[in-house]
Amino acid sequence: MSIGRKEAVAVTVGVLLVVAAFVVPHLNLGIVTPLINSSPAQIKSFADTAPIFGWWNAHVGWGTVPAILIGAATVIWGASLAGRLPWRALTLSVWATSMLWAFSLAMIDGWQRGFAGRLTARHEYLNQVPTITDIPEAVRTFASRILDFQPNSWITHVSGHPPGALLTFVWLDRIGLGGGAWAGLWCLLVGSSAAAAIVVAVRALNGEQTARLIAPFVAVAPTAIWIAVSADGYFAGVAAWGIALLALAVRQTVRRPLLVAVAAGVVLGWAIFLNYGLALMAVPALAVLICASSWRGAVRVLIPAALGALAVVGVFVIAGFWWFDGYTLVQQRYWQGIALNRPFQYWSWANLASVVCAIGLGSVAGIGRVFDIAAIKRRSGLHLVILAALVAILFADLSMLSKAETERIWLPFEVWLTAAGALLPVRAHRWWLGLNVIGALLLNHFILTNW
Numbered sequence: 098m099s100i101g102r103k104e105a106v107a108v109t110v111g112v113l114l115v116v117a118a119f120v121v122p123h124l125n126l127g128i129v130t131p132l133i134n135s136s137p138a139q140i141k142s143f144a145d146t147a148p149i150f151g152w153w154n155a156h157v158g159w160g161t162v163p164a165i166l167i168g169a170a171t172v173i174w175g176a177s178l179a180g181r182l183p184w185r186a187l188t189l190s191v192w193a194t195s196m197l198w199a200f201s202l203a204m205i206d207g208w209q210r211g212f213a214g215r216l217t218a219r220h221e222y223l224n225q226v227p228t229i230t231d232i233p234e235a236v237r238t239f240a241s242r243i244l245d246f247q248p249n250s251w252i253t254h255v256s257g258h259p260p261g262a263l264l265t266f267v268w269l270d271r272i273g274l275g276g277g278a279w280a281g282l283w284c285l286l287v288g289s290s291a292a293a294a295i296v297v298a299v300r301a302l303n304g305e306q307t308a309r310l311i312a313p314f315v316a317v318a319p320t321a322i323w324i325a326v327s328a329d330g331y332f333a334g335v336a337a338w339g340i341a342l343l344a345l346a347v348r349q350t351v352r353r354p355l356l357v358a359v360a361a362g363v364v365l366g367w368a369i370f371l372n373y374g375l376a377l378m379a380v381p382a383l384a385v386l387i388c389a390s391s392w393r394g395a396v397r398v399l400i401p402a403a404l405g406a407l408a409v410v411g412v413f414v415i416a417g418f419w420w421f422d423g424y425t426l427v428q429q430r431y432w433q434g435i436a437l438n439r440p441f442q443y444w445s446w447a448n449l450a451s452v453v454c455a456i457g458l459g460s461v462a463g464i465g466r467v468f469d470i471a472a473i474k475r476r477s478g479l480h481l482v483i484l485a486a487l488v489a490i491l492f493a494d495l496s497m498l499s500k501a502e503t504e505r506i507w508l509p510f511e512v513w514l515t516a517a518g519a520l521l522p523v524r525a526h527r528w529w530l531g532l533n534v535i536g537a538l539l540l541n542h543f544i545l546t547n548w
Contacts, residue, residue, distance in 0.1 A: 100462075104521065107465030111453040118148040118450035121443065128440050131447070131501065135438050143435060143501075146544050148447040149454060150502045154545035158211065160204025161542070167198050168317050168534035172527055175313030184305065187312060188293045194316040196289035199325035202541050203285075215326045215548065216284070217277040220253035222266045222328060226275070229267050236260050237417030243426040245433040254328070256430050259423055260413070261370035262328055281326035288330025291512045292316055294337035298344040299516060302388050302478020307519060311479075313530055314518035319457045319537035323505040327548040332372045333508040339365035340381050340513075344478065346398045347389045358398045362405025368509075369406075370413060373424050374499070375509055377489040384485035388478045428498065436500055444500040451504040452490065454540060456514045457533030463517030479516060486513040505548045 100108075122131050122144065131147035132140050145152045171194060179187060203211040217223050229235050239260045242251045250256060255263050266280055274283070292315040300308035324330035342361035346354040365382065368375040382402075389395035410420065453461055464483065472480045489510050493499045499506055521529055540546075 100525075101465075101522070103465035103468075104462040105465075108458050108462050111458055111461040114446065114450040115148075115453050118447040119146075121447075122147050129442050131439065131443055132435075133438050133440055139438075147501070148444075148451040149504060149540070149544055149546065150548065151544040151546040153543065155543050156205070156545065157542060158205040158207050160201040160206075160211070164198065164201035164205060164538060164541070167194065167201055168538060171198075171313050171317045172531045172534055175316065175530065176310075176523075176526055179309045179312040184300075187309065188296055191296050191312050191316045192290050192293040195292035195318075195321060195324075196285060198317045199285055199289050199321035199330075202322050202537065203281075203325040205541050206545060210545075212281050212326055213276075213278040215277065216266075216280045216328070222254055222263055223275075223277060223280055225252050225255045225263060226266050226270050229263070232264070232267060233416065235267075236264070236413070239418050240422045240426055243423060243430050245430055253434070257427055258328075258372055259370040259420065260418055261367060262332075262372070265331070265371075284326045284328060284331040285324070287334035288324035288326075288508075289321070289334070291324070291330075291334045291337035292318070294334070294341040295513060295516055298337075298341040298385075298482070299479055299519075301341075301344040301348040301350050302385070302482070307479060310523070310526070311516040311519035313526070314460065314463075314533070315512070315515050317530070317534055317537075318460070318512065318515035319533055319540065320455050320508055320511050320515060322537060322541050322546060323455065323508055323548050327505050327508075329372070329505045329508045329548075332368065332375060333512050335364060335371060336368045336375055336378050336509040337512060339368055339378065340385060340482070343382055343385045343398065343402060344388070346402070347385055347395070349394075354398065355401050358401040359405040362402035362407075363409055365402070366406030366409030369420065370409065372509070373420075373427055374493060374506065377492055378509065380489040380492070381482050381485040381510075381513065384481040385478065387481060388476050431498055436498075439500040441497055441500065445494060448494050448499060448501070448503045448507075449490075451502075452507060452511060452514070454536070455504040455507075455511050456517075457536045459521075459529030459531075459533040460515045460517050462529055463520045464514065466520040467517060469520075479519065482513055483517050486510040502548075 121129060131144035242249050243256045269279060269283060295315050296308050296312055299311055339361050342357050345351045346358035346361055351357050365378060386395040386399055467480055467483050469480060490507055518529055
């Protein structure tokens, strides 16, 4: 396989970033370390395998063989099947493959450690669920409980997100689906559906042929390690469908594009009440609007979408929660915790190394071809959305509000980057896809990830 100059540059930069991020913490360079002002025990707990949040632990598990088989089958037959399957069968197959791939990777760590117990940890949402006896009161007083060091403070993950995240798990509990296994299944189902959403969006923006090319890349993306199971996988799935619906409305490939535009706004509006950082999904959304046939067409979609999003905001305002109050207080809570000991001198670039690990070198190679002026000028949706995801990640990085754990936190943007593999020469797809699969398997087998 010959490697083009753009791919070679992108992969070289990606490899150097990852190597530096793993090696620098062991060079005793003072402030250019993952953690400062901390004991050896804290460093081991929070930065043992920086830039990935986890611990060195070579291991195998029940998921090892299925993960290898799913990855290998997708590499060998994925492209041919994606080219032959009827469209509806393809989207469902992409979702199913992504779900089984993610579940198999989780099961490498075992049922309890890798799946059922993930969302029951001390700082996770499920520990807060039993304390919610009055949902309206919880929403009404939500902002007042964000700051730390007060008797009624929310636990870490609840305080760091808008109330939608906690409400989701409370509602699951109320309908009889309580506990870590059900919560994990919810995150797995919604999170893995992001792969199908991306395929749907790319078909609307670039055509069916391109969508079929990206199918194998998004189906067995390394991001699956963190999609199963973390709440951020759920957030990624919701955001992906919001963008997909917006793409369908913009290209008017549905019967009622205005109604779909409203639905896109509602879904994206719900997304920002799951995660404050998903306000940055406005950047990929703008990229989709640019793909409209005219500025008037973009406005015709933007207005109903905005109304849909504002309706969600209005519901929360009526319930007693103002998004900007929560966002302001979350910034204060962020600096009350371990963020103070995570130096920007390291994480400003090590965050990007974790992104490389999360999307795989095959996707990194594809990103090398995203900076195509001709494609950008003709408003290629795939190019614009991937570039928008990169810009959103850059904003998140420079905000200093995402230091470490970004392989998980940035999942809503990273899942779009995995589609970049479709931009590579078709004859090389199998090799780059195989590199992604091997990278995911090695990472999951040698590092016991925290998420």
